[in-house]
Amino acid sequence: MKPRLVASLAAALLLVAGCSAAASPAPSTSAPSAAAGGLTIYAASSLKAVLAQAQTTYQAANPGTTLTISTDSSSALETQIEQGAPADVFLSADTTNPQKLVDKGLTTGALTKFAGNLLTIIAPTANTAGIQTPADLAKSGVKVIAAGDTVPITKYATQLVTNLAAQTGYPAGFATSYTANIVSKEDNVAAVVAKIELGEGDAAIVYVTDAKTSTKVTTIDVPTAANVPATYSGVVIKASSQAAAAQAFLTWFAGPAGQAILASFGFLPPPS
16 A cells, blocks of 8 residues: 555544544533432431322322432431532421521522321330330330430420420429430431330330331320420422422422322321
């Protein structure tokens, strides 16, 4: 082959290679963005069963939309979102944690109240400690399972114990004895229920909805006058790349379709 022809072929090959390189973008080193139509929902652990049903219903009604659900204590999730966790919607078992995000400018709009709940006491099905009334939570030797100090159920439970202590017939020092009987503090209410189901504790104060969804506990009602209503609320996270879709889901969840699912699991309408 003549030298001039070889040189021409080589130049042509280099030109083609250069064009291919220009047409192919360099690999990205940044974190991948959420898939189109995908929403990540951070939610209180007491909403896990509800959201499993809501996920199926919403995805069926909105083809192309995929919900990824992550549950834990509301306080832990709030901290994670503050630190940049990639949530689109935050559904909390209180109003305090979402409001923290609102106050720090980390949400789009104000919080939306979407459900209410009440408290009850659970014991293992065998109930070997003989828990019959809320007053028994203060009996000597009773092992109470609780949640961590920042978990919303703890705030509600503390108020319930204070209310019970003021009821006629409750022993002096009821609240102090109850606190002394706490043998562990779990990360979230789901972990509290699990400990009772396994018989690793004698009793715990949980949401009515948690007792309803467990087949391994017995329930001890608390006086209506002493019960503490819990208010659940949600927000859309400002950092979401799909704020409109996130708001659409939150609006749906707080609306008639979401309310029907919540009610089927024992949740109450949100307080006005």
